[in-house]
Amino acid sequence: MEVSITALHFFLALLPIIAVLLLMVAFQWGGTKAGPVGWLISLVISMAFFGASPTLIAYSQMRALMLTIYVLYVIWMALLLYNVINEAGAIERIGGGIISITGNKVLQLLILSWVFSSFLQGFAGYGVPIAVVAPLLIGLGFTPVTAVASIAVGHAWSVTFGSIAASFNALIATSGMAGADLAGWSAILLGIVCYLCGAAAAYSYQGWKSIRQGLPAILILGTAMAVTQYWMATQGMWNVAALVAGIVGLFVSLLVARLKPYKANHLPEKIEGQPTPAGANMPILLAMGAYIILIVIVGLAELVPPVHTLLNGVKLQLMFPETQTALGWTIAASKGQSISVFGHAGALLIYTSVLSYLLYYRAGRYQPGAVNRILSNTYKNGLKSSIGIASMVGFALIMEQSGMTNAIATGLSSSIQAIFPIMSPFIGLLGSFMTGSNTNSNIVFTGLQKQTADLLKISPAIILAAQTTGGAIGGMLAPARIIVGCSTAGLVGKEGLVLRRTFVYGLIMTALIGVVVYFLVR
């Protein structure tokens, strides 16, 4: 059924987003405080102006709960793994290891926030790279805001083909197009974003000075990762395109560190009387042990079919009936978010945490009371972030199910057809901003984007590439993701400080991609 969207609906639908952005960016509210306000505003508007019934809202909140559990499963277990590693002193040791590769701060930042985080995104998404890498950067002396912002920005290019290409597979499924037709353009646009991510990550440290210093590394590493991702994706191996690009990036980093501008090692001098860090005498291989275990477990779970099938045998999923608003916006009966109890990324992080604990315990790396500290720190960091995420996902689902998100996207695409290609990545970005997920953005907006591209007789493959690229960029300014990143960086409640930076980078990148798309479809 066609839904008539007026300008008033368009602006009303934007209100909760504007309110949350304003509160977080201008007033520096945390996600815990701003999320519930967004939830309340979207509830009132959806019922008063979009004709959402209490029953529709009830179902939307159960859908939101399933998505929240899906996300929190990863977050809590990423926090657990982080505390298991940190308590053993391994994070300090890895930081020392990076310093020994290069003493150049800009290259250290690029290797961790851009290359290593993209490698992690290759198999574990939704904030895991930020939650895991931020403490490493803070350990190297970067401020928490710079650490979280640079990682949020740095790994965005690898989101679509990361996490075993979940977002790209969603694009294929919802568009009905062949993966081979979509892979090339998606990899090209994401390749451009790859360079921009490196530049933005460097900029987040010391502005243009860092970009100048990091330029050779940005160009070499960017080319290595973007070309690898393009080649893998166009060869039909898009499921591991970002993962392999990240691995190539890590190897090339070792070579880049030998270049003249980065070669000099400035190892920190030992200051008399200063206590030796907990992990100072730990072999680097042992310190990296937890990450090696993580890679092996995720590799087994995702790439070995019998293991994958075994782990994904138990899934929680609910069936939801069709709902319709008074304006006629219909959501067909469908299954909600599926949660694989033993095969979910969170479950893989539990296995990794347990094995890592045993590894460090046998190596004698823990002080008495370590288990209590690991668990209590995990609880303290996880709790506040979880409230922010629960309320953000709740209001995103109210907007989606009541047709508010669609009103914004329709408004953007129909009122400005002449510059639709420029707006196309912004629609992808909007979906990601709302849900914190490139996959969800692709699920929600692929149909709309393809339909508009067909109407305007422009290449749907390019427009859908723009959709998923915008969605990938959107993750860096999605409050739900920023909250995850801040949870291990000691920035809980100060997410606005990070969002203020990533918001600007994200909008600039999306606008640049929009201009590229505009010229591509002409």
Added chain:
Amino acid sequence: MISKQSKPDGMRIANKPRYGLFLLAMLIIPVLLYLSAEAQNNALVIVLLALLSLVMLLTTLSS
């Protein structure tokens, strides 16, 4: 005159947000909402929605 800083500890602890409780409410109320919607009990759905709104409001005010 009692300054802000001189509030007794007990008062500060009492004012501390009860995040665990709020999170629990945000996880349980949607389940009850779903069950009520499935049972087509509209009155209960409205009551639970009002309760969830109150939890959201209290969360913001307590943060």
